[in-house]
Structure formats: C-alpha cells, structure tokens
Amino acid sequence: MDLKLKNRRALVLASSDGLGKAVAAELIAEGANVIISSRNIEKLEITATEIGVHSFIKCDLSDASSIEPLIVEAAEALGGLDILVTNAGGPPAGTFADLTDQQWYDAFQTLFMSVTQSIRAARPIMAEQQWGRIVMITSVAGKESVHNLTLSNSLRAGLHGLMNTLSKELGAEGITVNAVLPTYTETERLKQLKVDRAALTKQIPAGRLGQPEELAKLVTYLCSDMAGFISGQAVGFDGGSMQSV
Numbered sequence: 474m475d476l477k478l479k480n481r482r483a484l485v486l487a488s489s490d491g492l493g494k495a496v497a498a499e500l501i502a503e504g505a506n507v508i509i510s511s512r513n514i515e516k517l518e519i520t521a522t523e524i525g526v527h528s529f530i531k532c533d534l535s536d537a538s539s540i541e542p543l544i545v546e547a548a549e550a551l552g553g554l555d556i557l558v559t560n561a562g563g564p565p566a567g568t569f570a571d572l573t574d575q576q577w578y579d580a581f582q583t584l585f586m587s588v589t590q591s592i593r594a595a596r597p598i599m600a601e602q603q604w605g606r607i608v609m610i611t612s613v614a615g616k617e618s619v620h621n622l623t624l625s626n627s628l629r630a631g632l633h634g635l636m637n638t639l640s641k642e643l644g645a646e647g648i649t650v651n652a653v654l655p656t657y658t659e660t661e662r663l664k665q666l667k668v669d670r671a672a673l674t675k676q677i678p679a680g681r682l683g684q685p686e687e688l689a690k691l692v693t694y695l696c697s698d699m700a701g702f703i704s705g706q707a708v709g710f711d712g713g714s715m716q717s718v
C-alpha cells in the first residue's frame with residue numbers, strides 16, 4: 474500500500490529514543506522528511522545519523538516557553554508542517570498518596586500542556602493548507618488505570634478528552650487527531666520502571682510485549698493520506714488487553 478507520505482513534513486516529539494524514535498524511523502522509511510526532538514543533544518546526534526532525519530532540534534517539553542518556538546523552527550526548516558506526533562518522557566511512578574503537588578504540576582506541563590502547546594502552534598500551519606495529521610502517543614493507562622501510575626492514568630485520560638474535542642473542532646480544517654495507546658512495549662522506559670516482565674506478559678493476551686516498530690507502523694498509517702477519514706480515535710496497541718467497546 475502506498476501511504477503517500479513521500480516528502481510529507483513531520484515533527485516527532487521526544488524522539489531520540491524509544492517509541493518516538495521508532496515512529497520517526499518508520500515515517501522516514503515511507504519517504505517523509507522528519508525532524509526529531511528531545512533534551513539530550515548527544516542522543517539526538519546519534520539517532521539522527523542512525524535513522525537519517527532531516528534535522529533535529531533540542532527541546533525540553535517541561536519548559537513551557539520552548540514549545541511554540543520548537544514548532545516554528547521545525548516548520549521553517551521543513552518549509553511547512555504536515556504531521557505532528559506528540560510524545561513525552563514518562564512521568565514518575567507513584568500511588569496517589571506518594572505524589573506531591575510539584576510532581577503533579579511538572580507532569581501536567583510535560584505530559585499534557587506540551588501537547589496542547591505544540592498543537593496550538595501547529596494548527597494554523599496545517600489549517601492553511603487544509604491538511605494535517607496529529608497523533609498523540611499516550612498509554613493504555615489513560616483508558617484503564619494501571620496500579621502505581623497515577624500521573625499517567627490521570628493525565629492521559631485528559632489527553633483523550635482533548636483528542637476527542639480537537640477531532641471535532643479541526644475536522645473542517647482537514648486535520649485529523651488520533652491517539653495511540655501502548656501497553657508495555659520494549660523500550661528504555663520499560664527498563665527504568667523495573668517491571669516484572671514475566672508478570673506483565675501474562676496480562677497480555679498476545680503472550681508477549683509490544684515492539685516499538687509495530688507501534689510505529691500504526692502511527693505512520695494514521696499519519697497517511699489513507700487515514701483521512703479516521704479521527705477522534707483512541708487506538709489500543711495492547712495485544713488484546715483492553716476492551717474497546
């Protein structure tokens with residue numbers, strides 16, 4: 474299937490590693506011009522060389538003032554912007570009782586406001602050309618809460634509300650807005666969480682964890698011309714774990 478992504482201009486947030494990197498690589502494989510972004514310049518350089526990006530821009534999504542400039546710089550470098558994939562580093566684990574106000578505020582900026590701010594800046598560019606694709610990488614936690622991931626459970630559910638709202642408001646501008654909800658997928662983040670892999674695998678009907686490349690193919694399809702009639706969908710990437718209806 475020709476996804477018609479050749480020369481499409483894409484920015485993937487939090488993409489020097491893990492899921493964001495896999496998405497950037499898959500968009501590139503389909504012919505898109507891709508800018509990656511994250512905090513660590515050395516990691517960006519290595520990934521940029523490895524997957525062959527258009528360029529990279531350093532940006533810390535926890536810094537509210539840096540996000541609009543990121544979108545403006547990316548659109549200038551690419552000569553426009555067709556595709557925005559939002560993503561962020563995962564928030565700290567913890568139960569409700571564990572978390573401080575500061576942790577809530579920090580996670581709200583990094584996980585939620587970075588999405589709001591980046592879409593706010595990208596939308597006029599996409600609306601003018603009457604074509605845009607926005608895909609949020611969120612989590613199954615935003616639909617079915619996961620023990621000890623209070624921040625993720627809460628803020629991701631909010632992102633799905635934002636996604637629903639935007640799909641209705643931006644449809645007439647030729648922009649689709651969808652979310653992809655991964656379950657446990659083999660990345661650095663998973664290693665950091667020090668999870669019991671065997672126990673996790675048992676929870677997944679497919680009997681294995683997800684692979685970043687599989688998620689990337691789903692996101693890439695949602696970014697394509699073919700997916701123009703799909704908007705406002707929270708698509709599980711979960712090996713059959715969640716009930717969809």
Ligand SMILES: NC(=O)c1ccc[n+]([C@@H]2O[C@H](COP(=O)([O-])OP(=O)(O)OC[C@H]3O[C@@H](n4cnc5c(N)ncnc54)[C@H](OP(=O)(O)O)[C@@H]3O)[C@@H](O)[C@H]2O)c1
Binds near residue numbers: 612656
């Ligand atoms: N992997 C899973 O099993 C899974 C499941 C469900 C949901 N998720 C969610 O999906 C997202 C990505 O997860 P992952 O597994 O790909 O994580 P990962 O392997 O740790 O990669 C995270 C990426 O985000 C960047 N990043 C981290 N904090 C950032 C910040 N403040 N500003 C800009 N970039 C930042 C990192 O680069 P720098 O260090 O250079 O900034 C890195 O490129 C997370 O929000 C995670 O909670 C993951």
